[in-house]
Amino acid sequence: MDIVFAALSDATRRGMLARLCQGPASIGELGAPYEISKPAVSKHVRVLERAGLLERRRDGRIHRCRMNPQPMQDAGAWIEQTQRFWEDSLGALARYLEDTTPTAADSADDRDPEQHPPNHPTENER
Template identity: 60%
Template sequence: MDAVFMALADATRRGMIHRLSEGPATIGELGRPFAISKPAVTKHVKMLERAGLVTRRKDGRVHHCKLNAKPMKEAEDWIEKHRKFWEGSLDRLASLLDEPERE
């Protein structure tokens, strides 16, 4: 989870994810929009992989990357669960009003 949020905490990597959300891309394509060197691209993609957000298939000398939704889903669920603290409070209040005998 640390790795996922860490991977998302960088505008360049979010840009790469944005690109990948439109379909697979090569390392070169992922790095092109950003004014960074090739090793920098390698590192960013490596972090995305480490977080499980991206998988890679090597085809000749070209590496094709694609997005993996699962860790994003987990991160989203975590946020959603903890974001709804207010609704949660309302729910607990409602429970008290509706079913005062429970618990």
């Protein structure tokens, strides 16, 4: 999971993924839009590959790459889950209290001594 988000944290790599959405491409094609050296392209591709976002298939001397959306889906799922959890939980209530009375959180907790960890993501390490 870490490596997926890390791979997505670079604009060049995100651009390469966007390119791969349109169909498979060679390493050269992937790097063409960017004014960086070939080793740099090679490194970016390997980062994507190690994150499982890109799959490589040597065909003669060219490496044909295609996208594997699965890890990105996982990352997206984490985000969605987290956001959903933020919205409900004691969400609107807690935020209302917190925005209104300064010490609301503590006084509110008096009514519910439970640490309320109902079903939060809490590190879905896979």
